[in-house]
Amino acid sequence: xxxxxxxxxxxxxxxxxxxxxxxxxxxxxxxxxxxxxxxxxxxxxxxxxxxxxxxxxxxxxxxxxxxxxxxxxxxxxxxxxxxxxxxxxxxxxxxxxxxxxxxxxxxxxxxxxxxxxxxxxxxxxxxxxxxxxxxxxxxxxxxxxxxxxxxxxxxxxxxxxxxxxxxxxxxxxxxxxxxxxxxxxxxxxxxxxxxxxxxxxxxxxxxxxxxxxxxxxxxxxxxxxxxxxxxxxxxxxxxxxxxxxxxxxxxxxxxxxxxxxxxxxxxxxxxxxxxxxxxxxxxxxxxxxxxxxxxxxxxxxxxxxxxxxxxxxxxxxxxxxxxxxxxx
Numbered sequence: 001x002x003x004x005x006x007x008x009x010x011x012x013x014x015x016x017x018x019x020x021x022x023x024x025x026x027x028x029x030x031x032x033x034x035x036x037x038x039x040x041x042x043x044x045x046x047x048x049x050x051x052x053x054x055x056x057x058x059x060x061x062x063x064x065x066x067x068x069x070x071x072x073x074x075x076x077x078x079x080x081x082x083x084x085x086x087x088x089x090x091x092x093x094x095x096x097x098x099x100x101x102x103x104x105x106x107x108x109x110x111x112x113x114x115x116x117x118x119x120x121x122x123x124x125x126x127x128x129x130x131x132x133x134x135x136x137x138x139x140x141x142x143x144x145x146x147x148x149x150x151x152x153x154x155x156x157x158x159x160x161x162x163x164x165x166x167x168x169x170x171x172x173x174x175x176x177x178x179x180x181x182x183x184x185x186x187x188x189x190x191x192x193x194x195x196x197x198x199x200x201x202x203x204x205x206x207x208x209x210x211x212x213x214x215x216x217x218x219x220x221x222x223x224x225x226x227x228x229x230x231x232x233x234x235x236x237x238x239x240x241x242x243x244x245x246x247x248x249x250x251x252x253x254x255x256x257x258x259x260x261x262x263x264x265x266x267x268x269x270x271x272x273x274x275x276x277x278x279x280x281x282x283x284x285x286x287x288x289x290x291x292x293x294x295x296x297x298x299x300x301x302x303x304x305x306x307x308x309x310x311x312x313x314x315x316x317x318x319x320x321x322x323x324x325x326x327x328x
Contacts, residue, residue: 001302001303002299002302002303002305005295005298005299005302006299009261009263009295012259012260012261012262013259013261014259015259019257019259022255022257023255023257023258026253026255026257027043027250027253027255030042030043030253031043031045031248034248035226035230035231035232035233035246036232036233037232037233038233040233042252042253042254043248043249043250043252043253044144044156044247044248044249044252045246045247045248045249046144046145046146046147046194046246046247046248046249047147047231047234047244047246047247048147048193048194048197048223048244048245048246048247049147049149049150049244050150050191050193050197050201050244050245051228051239051240051241051243051244051245052239052241052243053200053201053204053205053225053245054201054202054204054205055205055208056081056082056085056205056206056208057081057082058079058081058205059079059080059081060078060079061076061077061078061079062076062077062079062136062137062138063075063076063077063116063120063135063136063137063138063187064076064077064137064138064139064140065112065116065137065138065139065140065176066140066142066195066198067112067139067140067141067142068140068141068142068143068160068195068217068218068219069142069160069217069218069219069286069320070095070096070101070161070218070320071093071094071095071096072093072094072096072112072115073091073092073093073094074091074092074094074115074116074119075089075090075091075092076089076090076091076119076120076123077089077090085205085206090123092115092119094115096108096111097111098161101161101162101163101164102162102163102164103164104164104166105164105166105167105170105175106175106179108164108167109175109176109178109179110179110182112176112179113176113179113180113182113183113185114183116180116183116185116187117180117183117184117185120135120185120187134186134187134188135186135187135188136187136188136190137187137188137189137190138189138190138191138193138198139172139173139176139189139191139192139193140193140194140195140198141153141172141192141193141194142194142195142196142215142219142221143155143156143157143158143159143160143162144156144157144159144249144252145172145192145194145247147192148171150191150192151173151189151190151191151192152171152173152174152192153171153172153173153192154169154170154171154172155167155168155169155170155172156168157273157276159219159251159273159276159277159280160218160219160286161272161286161320163272172192173189173192176189177189194221194223194247195215195217195221196213196214196215196221196222196223196247196248197213197223197245197247198213199213199214199215199223200212200213200223200224200225200245201213211224211225212224212225216283216284216285217284217285218284218285218286218320219251219277219280219284219285219286220250220251220279220280220283220284221247221248221249221250221251222248222250223245223246223247223248224245224246224248225243225244225245225246226243226244226245226246227242227243227244228241228242228243228244229242231244231246250279251277251279251280251284252276252277252278252279252280253278253279254278254279258278258279258282259282260278260282263291263294263295264278264281264282264291266294267281267287267290267291267294268281270317285320286320289318289319289320290317290318292318293314293317293318296314297311297314297315300314
């Protein structure tokens with residue numbers, strides 16, 4: 001029986017070359033439709049308003065905030081330019097309390113701003129390192145955002161484990177800026193980017209030939225450099241560089257060619273956003289543990305492959321921040 005369950009799973013998950021070509025063609029069609037008009041595709045193809053990428057010659061002291069999963073990260077980096085590149089880097093990772101993922105916008109951003117303030121205070125050790133200048137912060141926000149400029153953007157929807165209704169449609173930079181001001185933090189959000197755009201920019205800092213960045217973490221996404229004149233939905237004057245970084249938001253991609261199993265279907269139907277982010281649910285870290293749990297549960301219920309175990313834990317949904325212990 002166990003062999004049959006595994007064999008069926010292997011067959012449903014198979015990705016022969018012909019199938020992969022069909023998936024790639026479907027993705028290309030969605031990309032073109034997303035560049036054609038807003039809302040024209042499940043793959044949103046969002047303008048990032050980043051038309052120039054790092055060269056490796058940048059200098060100065062900068063702060064960063066990376067929010068996109070069950071943890072967020074704050075960092076301070078000193079760029080030395082040319083051969084020196086990153087002279088020094090300090091960072092801290094903070095777990096987000098689960099109740100803040102479905103609470104209010106002010107609660108979430110208030111918590112983030114308070115932790116950022118603690119980090120700045122600890123790093124400065126009582127001495128200002130900004131030389132009287134307002135600190136500049138780069139904000140990586142790894143959720144679908146419709147950007148209005150390089151430093152503003154409204155939240156389209158939450159993904160992964162987040163569900164904060166009053167933040168949807170709001171400018172996330174303004175929310176963070178307000179929260180920082182309440183903390184008395186003298187800091188200015190200079191740029192808002194997606195983590196895929198950030199990955200692309202970080203790689204370009206060291207290699208001028210890099211043209212795309214891909215994320216496979218809590219979620220999944222990709223960003224790449226597109227010619228600005230190849231974006232029909234672009235309005236206004238084209239940038240001098242002639243380029244525009246596109247935040248694909250490919251986690252929402254779907255095609256009938258994707259190998260969706262019974263476990264994927266059940267996970268999707270019980271998720272916070274059924275019918276959405278299908279590609280992300282098939283491939284990213286937020287969901288893979290839960291898919292494995294469902295397979296193991298079916299195996300354990302249909303045969304004694306694991307011996308005499310307590311099924312309670314296997315019947316409990318797997319969360320990325322927790323370990324699964326079948327033996328306790």
